[in-house]
Amino acid sequence: MSSASSTQSTIASRLAEVRGDIATAAKTCGREPESVKLIAVSKTHPAEAVEEAIAAGQRIFGENRVQEAQGKFPELKECHPDIELHIIGPLQSNKVKDAVAIADCIQSVDREKIARHIAKEMEEQGRTPKLLVQVNTGEEPQKAGIPPAEVADFVKMCRDELGLEIAGLMCIPPLDEEPALHFALLDKLAKTLDLPELSMGMSGDYEKAVQFGATYVRVGTAIFGAREYP
């Protein structure tokens, strides 16, 4: 990215920095930089911020809440049909229909009930968003996700019973633990199950996640700045 102009915005320059970090981390461990896809997590930030990122070449975006995504992305997608929306937050049953309608990828398939709803909606709507299973690598009671020991059975159930193709795994490590242990565990699980996509790493640890094999990193704050919650 050597085409910095004098009017380069903050979001554009932060994006360039994150992309540079990812490329460096990838090369350091012998990976192709292109093998890591950057998801710009735009939750709490307005559509204008997403537009700035799009203008800077960003194409994949992540949102936690379906309702918030619905407020921004249908219009953005009309102007920019090539952008991708990933839903990365826990889904409630009553939001599955809208999630399937709007998302290009749902990264947070985290229980059987939701998987069944997704299968039903995909069939009814004729849409096929990419699906990742969220793994609760830290086995935290308050956190969504399938416990590591149950992931194999869950993925098998999704495939065999529901006809869902699972593309990979996603995790959010516990705040107070070394993320590398969790990245290594997720990588091992994905390899065992022959799943190609690995979504891990956020603003504080995306370079480390790249070293452990992340194919998607989900970066919010380092691109859009701090979030303000009302």
Ligand SMILES: *Cc1c(COP(=O)(O)O)cnc(C)c1O
């Ligand atoms: C908010 C969020 C992110 C981005 O977090 P940052 O620390 O701001 O980069 C990534 N993944 C998930 C699931 C999130 O909810």
